[in-house]
Amino acid sequence: MAIAAVTLTLAPAPALADSPTNQRAAKAAPAPVDCEQLKCIALTFDDGPGKYAGTLLDTLKKYDAKVTFFLEGQYVKSRPAYVKRMVKEGHELGNHSYTHPNFTTIEPGAIRSEIQKTQDAVKKAAGVEPKLLRPPYGMADLQVSDIAAEYGMPIVLWTAGSRDWSSKNADAIKKQTLAVAQRDGIILMHDWVKQTVDVMPSLVKTLQSRGYTLVKVSDILKKENLAAGDVFPLPEGWEN
Ligand SMILES: [Zn+2]
Numbered sequence: 341m342a343i344a345a346v347t348l349t350l351a352p353a354p355a356l357a358d359s360p361t362n363q364r365a366a367k368a369a370p371a372p373v374d375c376e377q378l379k380c381i382a383l384t385f386d387d388g389p390g391k392y393a394g395t396l397l398d399t400l401k402k403y404d405a406k407v408t409f410f411l412e413g414q415y416v417k418s419r420p421a422y423v424k425r426m427v428k429e430g431h432e433l434g435n436h437s438y439t440h441p442n443f444t445t446i447e448p449g450a451i452r453s454e455i456q457k458t459q460d461a462v463k464k465a466a467g468v469e470p471k472l473l474r475p476p477y478g479m480a481d482l483q484v485s486d487i488a489a490e491y492g493m494p495i496v497l498w499t500a501g502s503r504d505w506s507s508k509n510a511d512a513i514k515k516q517t518l519a520v521a522q523r524d525g526i527i528l529m530h531d532w533v534k535q536t537v538d539v540m541p542s543l544v545k546t547l548q549s550r551g552y553t554l555v556k557v558s559d560i561l562k563k564e565n566l567a568a569g570d571v572f573p574l575p576e577g578w579e580n
Contacts, residue, residue: 378555382557385529386528389416391532392532393419397429406555442477488569493568493569499520502517502527510535514543
């Protein structure tokens with residue numbers, strides 16, 4: 341009896357020690373998110389993992405928020421521990437090329453190499469492969485779409501931007517994000533912008549107080565039934 345009691349007391353301690361949020365997360369696999377029921381929003385972070393990714397992950401964990409990272413392969417290679425942590429903490433990973441070239445100005449072979457090298461780097465770092473593609477600058481054409489289809493990936497852009505890379509101002513980033521936030525919105529942000537990471541606790545709290553659930557972008561895409569090579573949301577002027 342004594343041994344059993346001690347085991348029960350001690351066994352969960354390492355995993356559950358730091359917060360109530362963790363206790364909820366550790367109990368069972370999370371229930372599927374239903375954006376038909378919930379007021380969902382997807383924050384997406386491009387070009388990382390950036391050097392502030394660890395702080396961002398701490399904030400997301402504290403507020404039980406999930407996001408999507410569109411990773412740049414060269415930084416996956418240099419900061420693999422963050423990538424591993426992203427997966428472990430329930431976030432989603434997308435492919436954002438290896439060195440960030442404009443896919444509409446390079447040869448098909450170079451596009452494939454950019455995508456493949458990033459898939460390989462993420463697999464090596466975290467044991468999974470991204471299932472979504474966001475080409476650098478959101479630049480896609482029919483050729484990029486065809487190549488995305490070869491990899492079985494839809495192309496995921498964004499409904500609005502935080503303009504964080506341009507303002508580099510915490511208040512402006514929060515204000516802009518709240519101004520463009522909408523149900524099922526997909527927001528473009530960057531985890532290499534220090535002010536974005538700095539303002540995240542306040543931003544996440546405000547979004548949650550307005551009824552939003554922060555979800556992986558694929559939770560929002562469920563009802564779109566995207567096929568490989570499809571682009572969402574369709575950019576202005578895009579013709580199928
Ligand atoms: Zn980018």
